[in-house]
Amino acid sequence: MHRENYMNALREDIVDTITKYLTPMAQRYGYSDIPLETNVKWRPMVLVIGNYSSGKSSLINEFLGAKIQDTGQAPTDDSFTVLTYDDTVPEAEGIRVVEHRDGKALLNDPEFPFSTLRKHGQRFAAHFQLKRINSPFLKNLAIIDTPGMLDSITERDRGYDYQEVIGDLAQKAGLVLVLFDAHKAGTVREAYKSIRDTLTAHTFEDRIIFVLNRIDECTTFNDLLRVYGTLCWNLSQITGRKDIPMIRMTYSANAAASSNNSAHLPSFLPLLENQREDLRQIILQTPLRRLDHLASYLEIHGERLSHYIEALQNFALEFQSFRLQKIFIGFLISLLGGGLIAFLVMMTAGIAAPNALLSVGGIGAGLIMILWMSFFQKKLDQKFRTRRLENLDTLTPVADQTRKDSWSAIRDLVGQTLRKNKGDYTLYDLKMDLFDIRQVNNVVTQKIREALSDFRGMSDHDLEEWGKDAWSVTPKKPSKL
Ligand SMILES: Nc1nc2c(ncn2[C@@H]2O[C@H](COP(=O)(O)OP(=O)(O)O)[C@@H](O)[C@H]2O)c(=O)[nH]1
Ligand SMILES: [Mg+2]
Known part of the structure; x- marks a missing residue:
């Protein structure tokens, strides 16, 4: 608790310094049109991106401890959803959505750091929303669930520039999770472009975590190794680097339990159970790492x-x-x-x-x-x-x-x-x-x-x-x- 208080106070101090000293000068001399604190003033955010059906929403639900986000095989949920904390309803009454806000309200409310996203237009606003949830997982951070990346979809279909939205959000995020599922280990064009161009331009390597999800669907250990190898190969092709980024492997236990082959879950799964916990810890550490980012942000600017x-x-x-x-x-x-x-x-x-x-x-x-x-x-x-x-x-x-x-x-x-x-x-x-x-x-x-x-x-x-x-x-x- 104390740790949290101090962390928050230190964060406020940094943001205050930016607001009071840097922004007025930045605006006076045309260094920046928007206040420099816009991107950093709110709570730390974790952006979750990946192929459609890679299990983003299921995994998020797993962390939140309730079925908050819609999940399903078809790419049904095509919204960017900001999931944040609310403690007005006690957790004991069940974890649920306490308040819902639509994109327009979100883009225009100065409490949030999203005003810069207004430029993406009406169609984007209609696909942007916020849910306040009484899940303790969100006490110190917010998660952004995103629509899945697709091969077939074009910018015209979406009505806004998907990569630019991802770029803007990645810039504000303290952590970006990139999810792949065992079937499509990194081959979707939008995912490719995101990793190669968008993320490189808008965030830092150390803020990106690659996750191979839905590993319960690999029938054998060999199968898992093959998929893992394919993903490593694809990633090093995309990033053009020889060193392979660390990839976490996990799955949603709830989704796996309700899947068709729940009776035949592979025997290696218990060995990798700890990876979800690792991932959970990495996410929960975002506020602390975010302090470093903020200090660097202040320093650099x-x-x-x-x-x-x-x-x-x-x-x-x-x-x-x-x-x-x-x-x-x-x-x-x-x-x-x-x-x-x-x-x-x-x-x-x-x-x-x-x-x-x-x-x-x-x-x-x-x-x-x-x-x-x-x-x-x-x-x-x-x-x-x-x-x-x-x-x-x-x-x-x-x-x-x-x-x-x-x-x-x-x-x-x-x-x-x-x-x-x-x-x-x-x-x-x-x-x-x-x-x-x-x-x-x-x-x-x-x-x-x-x-x-x-x-x-x-x-x-x-x-x-x-x-x-x-x-x-x-x-x-x-x-x-
Ligand atoms: N077996 C299994 N199925 C999963 C897992 N995660 C998600 N699913 C299923 O995959 C489908 C898509 O999941 P969803 O979370 O909506 O994916 P999203 O599009 O990335 O948000 C749903 O039918 C889920 O039940 C997993 O880890 N294991
Ligand atoms: Mg989803």
Whole structure:
């Protein structure tokens, strides 16, 4: 219990830091349109994907301890269902759906992190829903059940881009379970595409767990080995890697018991019983691992944002000194021009009164300066921007790999932003903001990392003794944020 409280409080601290410090700057400078915490603010989520009939819903029901999700041979359930916790009904009264919400409500409620999915349109909204369930399994996490992947189905049939939805959800998920069943060990086209492209682009390898499900349907141990081998082969073909990812093998005991061959369950099954328990533990650990992800998320975006602002600042600095130089030249030219005009007036009109000449020269110089500023200077500014934006890579030093990585992540965005607002910044603001974001990176992120490693080393007893104040890491200060 204490562990949970501390975990939640630490999570809130991280999300708070992102909301208070990173997001306002990210939005001010066009680093991100949506608040950075959107993807991380809610509870940890476990996304379950896989072929249709691979037993996703049955396995989820098994974990929840009740038949919550519809199951069946035909691909009947074509919805994305978020399963989350509700404790208003005691567990003793039976585990069941306490509240149901439709997709529209879910996409528009700021409590949830799903507003970014609105872009997938009406058809998707109609296939998106949430169920609140009083199952203790969901106390610290949410599970997302998904429609199965199919060979025959096209994007037109679905009415939304399935891979993009999976990608968006995977990005928010702390864990992604990819299920295969013993009959179709990884051959469905949608599954192939998900593993090869979508997941690679939207999540991290260590968040993906491959599961070979429905193993009770392998009649013999040999059969199981054959299926396992096929799946390994397929996966290494898809991922293009020689090392084979760890694959858990399990089955739904309830589904197996009600299947046709329940009387002849294979003899190896009891040996693999522990794998379901392993899987259960991996899922239950999601909130803890999620803390690491959150800390990395804060770190990565903190780094990138400060790199981004640094690039804008360097551009603005160079731009400013370029302008000052050229304005000075303009000024000298105006002076010369003014002098020349006065001289010509003196020679041609024969005016010699110094005051009059001074006025004529002054007016002439003023006019030339106006012309300079409204025409030549603009042209020169434009030329500078074009030239500088062609050489973006020299804007900031990228000495080590971390900087190279962050630069490659923000490079195009820096170009876009500078093209859009023409580098028109107040240098003082940039300087202050850069100072603040570096402060957050150095102090806060470091403290969160320390709190996290302390937390891992602590027993429940230690945690009891440890006041929340001990790791209230958000600094009181940063200037003007
Ligand atoms: N024998 C056996 N049947 C299963 C297992 N898991 C699911 N099934 C059956 O396979 C069908 C599809 O399962 P379902 O959970 O709806 O798959 P989903 O489409 O991936 O959600 C249902 O008829 C289940 O009873 C399993 O582990 N063993
Ligand atoms: Mg299902």
